[in-house]
Each structure stands twice: as C-alpha cells, then as structure tokens.
Amino acid sequence: MKEPIISVKNLVAKYGDETILNDISVDIFPQEITVILGGSGCGKTTLIKNILKLYQPFSGSVKIFNKEVTSIEEQEFDKILSKIGMLFQNGALLNSLSVFDNVAIPLEQHTDLSKNVIEKMIKVKLDLVNLSHAIKMVPAELSGGMKKRVALARAIALDPDILICDEPSAGLDPLTSASLDELILKLKDLLNMSIVIVTHELASIHRIADRIIFLDNGKVLFSGTLNEAKHTEIPEIKTFFEVGKF
C-alpha cells in the first residue's frame, strides 16, 4: 500500500457553532486522481480549505507530504504550498492583472528564472489550456470557462506535486469539460501529479477518477476506487451512479 500524500485524521470543521465536517478521516494517494463527491453543502470545499489551512480546522490532524500542517510554522507551510496548485471554484484570478501576469505570479515569486524563461513557461501553460490568444487580456474580458482555464494554467505554472481543483468543469460546455479532463490526465502522466478534484460531473468522474471519496452530511460515506464505488450497495452512491445526479 502506498504512503498517502495527504492524510486527514479525525478532522472537525466548524463555521461558528455549526459543524460542517464531523470527525472526517481520508487519505489521498500519490499519482492518483481522487474525486471528492457529495451533495451541495456536504462540506467538500470546506474539506479542501481545511486541508490547505485557508480555514483553521477545529480539531484533528492534517498531514501533507508526511508533515503535520495544523501546527506547522508559516514559513514551513509556505514551502509545502509552493508544491501545491489550487484551482478555485470561480477561478480567483487577480482582476487587476492581465492573463500573462496572473500566470506569472507563482513563477516570479517562487523561482529565480529569467524573464525570457518565465515568458516561455507561461506561453506553454496557456497553450495547454488552449488560451494562447488570451495572453494580453484581463479577467474582465474572459468568459467563465476561460477564467477557469487561466486559473488552471496558473495552478500548474510551477508543475506542482499536488493539484487541487474545486469544481473545474462546473459551468463549462461538454467539449471544454472533456478537453479539461484530457489535460488533467495528461498532467498526471507527464508530471506524476497527485490530483484532487471536487466535481459532480458523472462523465468526468468516469473519465478521470482513480479513487472516490463520497461525503454526506459532513461525514465520509464511502472511500475507495472508482470500480468499488460503482459496485457498492450504499444507496446514495448507487443512486448517484445510476441516475447521474445526487
């Protein structure tokens, strides 16, 4: 059995007095695509944001690259974060910067590469997401799907070890969604990335998922491979795979 790259144990997350995640334990394994599933409001995004300390966990343990991050020094955690790429649900591009400058941020901040090399890397990453033509545009000029693809280019700018995507294909047309899946698979193979994806898209799950984590009401209902998920007797998951919606 492989050592998990992210290991969450007994995580409790709260917003005020409301418990969102109740004693969650999940493992994310290297060089796999793990899909986090569940109904709206079940705590998928909260789980990711707690893993990445964007929200402080109420209790429990989160280990990334075998290091406990809940009590880690900020500088140490920054080193870990520089190996993680995150694609936010709405892209979260810096609106005051151009597409080029957005993708350049991690490269300029975390490498000592020359301007010309950075420029080439940005062009390649934008080409991977089919947005070479948008290099000089600003986020306000982009469609929702284009923003997401620029955000993905930014997330993979440093060729991270872990890529986390929060609903990457939501709001995208089926063709763009499929090409995004192809890109994710390519990244996994080329760069040995470990990828965590929050999605509801059944077609996408079938195409890319190695492992499934199914959340329900702040608890883990199922954790296993895609094949195991397809043949499970848990009614909610059966319904999901049969009907295609939750």
Add this chain to the structure above:
Amino acid sequence: MEIRARTLFLEGELTKLTVPALLDKFSKYLENSIETIDLMNVTKIDSAGIAFIDEIISQLKFDPEKSLTMNKIVQKAYSTFTSVNIKSVSPIIRLDFFTKLGTGFFDFTKSISNGIILIADIFFWSFVGIFNKKGQRKGSVIQQALFIGVDALGIIALLSMILGLILALQSAAQLRQFGANIFVADLMGISMVTEMGPILTAIILAGRSGSSIASEIATMQVTEEIDALKMMAINPIRYIVVPKFHAITICIPLLVTASTLIGIFGGLIIAVTYLDLSPTVFINRIFEILTLRDALIGLGKSYFFAWVIVIIGSYYGFNVKGGAEGVGKVTTQAVVASIFWVIILDAINSLIFYF
C-alpha cells in the same frame, strides 16, 4: 367565495391577481363556522392560490386531508406548492442584554488584537520589503505612487489654493482694521506649514486612497483572490499592502509640501491684491517667522496620517463580510475611521508640541 352549509366554496381563478381581494373577503367570513373547503370549481390556481388555501387551513386549524375537496387541477398544484408539510425553521434566539454585552466585548477585544497584529505585520513586512523585494510585484510601488501621489496632486493643489485664498481673505479683512496687514504672512506661513497643509492632504488621501485600499482588498477577499495568493504561498500583506505603504510614505511629504506652498501662494495673491503688500515683503516675512521645527512637525505628523490611512483601509478590507454590500460598507467605514484617526492624531500632536 361563499359559505353554504358550513362549507367555504372557492370558484374560478385562485392566482396572485385574485388572492388579495379574496383575503379581504375571507377575513369577514372568519366569524362563520366553517368545517370544509370546496375547491371543485376552481379553474386556475398558482402558488399564491395554494398559499391562500394554506393560510385558511392554518387560521381555522383544519386537517387538510379531511377538510379539503379539490379537483384534479387543484390536487396537482396542491401537491407541489403546499407549505403544510414544510418544517418551520426554529426562530432566531434573541440574546439577552448581558449576552449581547459579553459578545460585544469579546468581538471588540478580538478586533483590537486583530488590529494590533495587522499593524505589526504591516510595519514588519514594510521594513523587510525595503531590503527584500520578494513577495511584491515588480513595479508595484511605482504604480501605487503614481496613483496615490501623482493622480492626487491636481485635486490637492486646487483645494490648497482655494483654502489659502479663503484663509488669507478672511483674516485680511480683520487685520486691515488694525493696520496689521503684514501679519497675514505669519498666519499663512504657520497655519499652512503646521496644520492646513498636512491635514488637508491627509483628508483628501483618506477619501481617495483610503477608500480605494479598503475596496480593493475587500473585493479581493470576497472573490477569493486573497485565498488564491495564500495558496501560492504569497503573503497578501507583502503583495498588496506593502507597496501601498511604501508609495504613500514616499508621496506624503511631497504632497504636503506641494499643498503648503500652493496654499501660501494663495495667501500671497490676497496679500498682494487686497492688502497691497509686495511679494518680497510677504515672502521675507514668512521666512522670518517660520522655523525648521515648524516644518518638521508638519511633515512628521503627515507620515503618521499616511500610515494610519493605509492601516485602516487594509484592516477594513481584510475584515469584510458578505458580498458587494459588504465591500461598500467597509469602504465607507474605512474612510470615516481614517478621517477620525487623522484628526485624533493631529490633536495628540498639538498636545505634545504646543500645549
């Protein structure tokens, strides 16, 4: 709507257009004893119609299954739109006085500690940022200096000139009565250098740059841009606040100097045209009366004004709650708080140096 044999008959259309009139009519029927409701002759019904039926049921405390007779149209709509089986949300618990007081005190101490941490962070990273530009965007200080300094120069110059003219004109009328025309130079020199120049510049910057800092950071907060920076292991204070802090620190003495000189020039115009003083006499008098201490006090306090504007703008921006409405709210709060603290600091400065 009519009542026959203890049955309420509803007919025709029960929609959002007809329900208001029916509600008025129904209140008059409440005194009659009604046991069932007949909806067999309803021809059209929407969610407002069903809500009306639910309202009748709840007022008369009926069991809907036993008391309603309905046709297929109503049945179909009723099964979709009825609110009878929806669980009501538990009402918001009203806090008592002491709980409110405790919560308020807790929030206050939390905001104070957050404020102190932010101030420490801003000063620390601004100091580090002088030597180490990592974590900042290239050219961001120049870009911010252009916005905070160059773009503000026009309005500061115009208002300083007007203020200088007003100050000199109003005092000239009094001074002339006593033949003390020359003292307009004393008044203009001291007031513009030690007070009017710095405070006018600070208030314009609070309105212009303070609001812009608060709204920019607040918008970035609500659109997850701050989270995105954190995820790229970039400290948002270093990336967003430090360039503004450096830019305002560079610009404020220049803006205050410009404001002061233009204000004095406004006074000179009045002195020459209204009080028949020669420009040379006016300028010589100003140099005689002003000391280096006055200039340093004026410039020194303007740095504190500038820093307080950046700190307050950042504090409100980072602590935004809600969406667009929240951004608007913190922007207003930041401007009001900045102007308030600029005046408080000015008062403290006056107490220290002139009391």
